[in-house]
Amino acid sequence: MYNASPTRYDSMTYNRSGKSGLRLPAISLGLWHNFGGNDVFENGRAMVRRAFDLGITHFDLANNYGPPAGSAEETFGQILTKDFSAHRDEMIISSKAGYYMWPGPYGEWGSKKYLVSSMDQSLTRMGLDYVDIFYHHRPDPNTPIEETMGALDLLVRQGKALYVGISNYSAEQTREASKILRQLGTPCLIHQPSYSMFNRWIEDGLQDVLAEEGIGSIAFSPLQKGILTDRYLNGIAADSRAAGPSVFLSEKEITEEVIGKVRKLNDIASARGQKMSQLALSWVLRGGKVTSALIGASKVSQIEDAVASLNAPELSTEELEQIENILRG
Template sequence: MYIASPERYDNMKYNRTGRSGLLLPAISLGLWHNFGGNDLFENGRAMVRRAFDLGITHFDLANNYGPPPGSAEENFGRILRQDFSAYRDEMIISSKAGYYMWPGPYGEWGSKKNLVSSLDQSLKRLGLDYVDIFYHHRPDPNTPLEETMAALDLIVRQGKALYVGISNYRPVEAREAAQILRRLGTPCLIHQPNYSMLSRWIEDGLQDVLAEEGIGTIAFSPLQKGILTDRYLNGIAPDSRAAGPSVFLSEQEITEEVIGKVRKLNDIAAARGQKMSQLALSWVLRGGKVTSALIGASKVSQIEDAVASLNAPELSAEELEQIETILRG
């Protein structure tokens, strides 16, 4: 029987999400990979337990996470029933809809039909009455934004989600979505974009929009699919994700130019007493613009390393300049 650590809140840092009352842990755990039906259930269960013991209260899912699609929610629902029924009110659980999930015209994108149906399915898989955050996963170029945002507002009013957010929205779309939601009376809580040392598009306008609109930011892929770790410093190992048939990371993404930069960044990390992955997380969370870094993990030690990154000193102006020089080179 799982009993949570009594010290679980002693060391985690919690950040306010935009202008809301909600605090999120600086490190959140995403279940995009390694928690599906093709993965070892007990390994996923061990990771969720350890994450919670370390103060990670936020667990991020989507309808299509797996593989196969839906299986990550099913497995997480099983973990909730087995281990966390006594701790539900200490947890922030999120899901999303917008990418392809089932055949026919209603199985993806951003219609009210898709979003409401998808969340109903997710709640059944999770065994929950509500999720804490529900996201529209990607903009829909063919559905009026007013319809998509009205669906999110409806979901909150139905009691199926406490908060709503958006993901992968560009600056103009994000501002318009936020303004529509505000008029409806359901503010946009948070935006989930990809952000890392190697993917910095949100710095070109989106961060300004989110600050002005009072919206939090949770950055996914802060380790750039594992490239910003020590995993590929000496080439692509035969047992690595990039060497296999993964659609998540391809060998073509790991160029000598990219790895050359990562090796130099790793030298900075070593001088700080950090691993490369920890430096990447410290960098994403620098300056307080990002509410939470959303990590993926395949083993418990990776979660422990991520949380330990919060103990490192703030990056100095000199270190930040060194990093910029490497990234621009």
Template sequence: MVYQADSKRYETMTYNRVGRSGLKLPAISLGLWHNFGGINSYENGRAMLRRAFDLGITHFDLANNYGPPYGSAEETFGKVMKDDFRPYRDEMIISTKAGYDMWPGPYGEWGSKKYLVASLDQSLKRMGLEYVDIFYHHRPDPDTPLEETMSALDLIVRQGKALYVGISNYRPEETRAAAKILRELGTPCLIHQPNYSMMNRWIEEGLQDVLEEEGIGSIVFSPLEGGVLTDRYLNGIAADSRAGGPSRFLRPEDINEERILKVKRLNEMAAGRGQKLSQMALAWVLRGGKVTSALIGASKVGQIEDAVETLNNMTFTADELQKIDEILGY
């Protein structure tokens, strides 16, 4: 059956301007970090992507090594693009990244021009695209001059392989330095992708100020703390959860008794707001307008629907914010 996008897909989604650019992103974006790889069900991944777009999620975030195995999330997305999304390409923001290990040898990770250009060429081939909308350097490289890495991003835009560039996991001063180099090259830094949640607030200690001063947007990953800020672990670790599976990014020891007690109190608070805990956690990172978009992962369609429903209840009272801080020890 030929896919036809929901005609009402733009009616309920909120779109936020990215820094001082002309681009807008949906308040909720979908990341393909987990559950879209070669080991996962293609039909489930396809259903999630279709439903996300039908709900107004126009931004799909990937990286070269998302899977597993490496590269397979991009291959999955490329197949959905071919099967379903090709007529809607101009309505979508598709991003990918390079910086972590991707292939063997000295040219398969970090921040050299050799690696970044080659990696994006491979990514475009896997996804069947002529260009991506945003290309990120995925992490700072302590051994490659920042000028080389940023000139690679500038080159990629000039080659027509990406419309915009961004950085991920850069600290405040690294971000300021990268933004200066890119600005002088004539390819401004569009966006930064840091991790941020109620439980992980490091970006509030300088990075958000730098982004505001430089006119750079932000899209935050792990806003649900890898699933901890959901109702998934209130009664222990389920076998089908991320912590119960082979993920190297969320381990059973991350779900300790002290954390669960805090999560239970937050869950009760969310219920009092008429929300799921995951929805309250997403609303919290988006509060105040400093974050452009919250990047979610999903293993089923219902999780995407829940995330978008967050937008119906985004406000917090001062007392609620204070109570969240007290529960989490801030």
């Protein structure tokens, strides 16, 4: 029987998401991979338990997470039933819809038909009455944005979501989506973009829009698919993601130039008493512009390392300059 740690809230940092009443942990756990039907259930269960004991209250899913698609939500639903029925009101559970989920013209993108149907399916898989945050997962070039945002508003009014957000939207698309949602009376709570030392696109306008609109942000892939860790400092190991058939990371992304930069960054991390992955998280969260860093994990120790990064001192001006020189080099 699982008994949650009585000290779970003692050391976690919680940041307010934009202009809202909701605070999110600085580190959130994503169930994109390693929680599907092809994975070991007890490993996923152990990671969720340990995350919660460390103060991680936010668990991020999507309709197509697995593999196979949908199975991560099913796994999480089982974990909720077995371990967290007494803690549901302490948890922020999010899901999304936008990518391909089922065949036919209503199985992806941003129509009201797809989003409402997907929400119902997600709630069934997780055994929930509502999710705390529901995102549109990617912009739809063919559906009017008014319809997509209207569907998010409808889901809140139906009681199926408390808050709504968007993911992968550009600065211009974000401003338009925010305006429509505000007019509907369901403000946009949060944006979930990719962001890391090696992927800085949100600095070119999106962060300014989020600040102006009062929208929080949660950065996914802050470790750049594992590149910003010590995993590849000495080459590509046979058991690594890059060496396998993963669709998320290929050997072509791990060039000598890239690893050369990671080695220099790792020297800065070592001087700070951090692992490379911890430095990458400290950098993403610097300055308070990012509400939460969304990590993936395959084992408990990776979650522990991520949370421990919050105990490090803030990056100094000198360290930030050193990092900038390495990234631009």
